[in-house]
Amino acid sequence: MPEQRLNLIVSCPQSDDDGWTLYSPQVPGLAAGRDTLMDLRHDLPSILRFAGVEPGTPVQVHTENLKEIEGVEYVVRIANDQHAESRQETAGTLLSVLADESQRNLLTAAPVTRTGEVLFIIAEPTDRLRDIAAQLHPKGDVAVIVAPVADRMLWTTHIANSDDLMREAKPLGELGWSENMTVSELMRIDSGPRQALVPIPC
Numbered sequence: 001m002p003e004q005r006l007n008l009i010v011s012c013p014q015s016d017d018d019g020w021t022l023y024s025p026q027v028p029g030l031a032a033g034r035d036t037l038m039d040l041r042h043d044l045p046s047i048l049r050f051a052g053v054e055p056g057t058p059v060q061v062h063t064e065n066l067k068e069i070e071g072v073e074y075v076v077r078i079a080n081d082q083h084a085e086s087r088q089e090t091a092g093t094l095l096s097v098l099a100d101e102s103q104r105n106l107l108t109a110a111p112v113t114r115t116g117e118v119l120f121i122i123a124e125p126t127d128r129l130r131d132i133a134a135q136l137h138p139k140g141d142v143a144v145i146v147a148p149v150a151d152r153m154l155w156t157t158h159i160a161n162s163d164d165l166m167r168e169a170k171p172l173g174e175l176g177w178s179e180n181m182t183v184s185e186l187m188r189i190d191s192g193p194r195q196a197l198v199p200i201p202c
Helices: 037-050 082-098 101-107 129-133 183-189
Strands: 006-011 020-024 026-035 059-069 072-079 119-121 142-149 153-160 197-199
Touching: 006 026, 006 072, 020 037, 026 037, 059 082, 072 082, 082 101, 082 119, 082 142, 082 153, 129 183, 142 183
Parallel strands: 006 059, 072 119, 119 142, 153 197
Antiparallel strands: 006 020, 020 026, 059 072, 142 153
């Protein structure tokens, strides 16, 4: 049985008046904010303890940046793990796409979250679907998985855990797939008509 990790989503401030915020899909009562990232890191043990998280629970931190273009809010989420540098490069390519109107239009059909943003989760080919799904909000969420292909090319697909956000989605079992599949395995079988719209219950 794979070790269960606690996902911590850290959102960067959007202006000088904003602070750094933190929440976890696995702990609905966990929410915190601090003026600086240093303060947030310093207080993290006490924040987790106050939320009832058991000491020694493995944690995966993800950083979110929001970018607004022509009235649409795009959130880019990156895991701060051993592949962080590669994820940053993929995020840079994605931001280049979003900055170009003709390319950006290819992403306008992306589903939006309950709060109205387009959420991009930057993935590595070795990431498993279950770990990406664990980042989704348990009350219903949807995201665009973005993975690198060759040199500065991107592959994308959608993932959700609520069919009211993506009614055309199909369950993994119906497609004959598994939550243990890696992104690279999904990329290999996703060569025909786009059907990789996958609701995964968290």
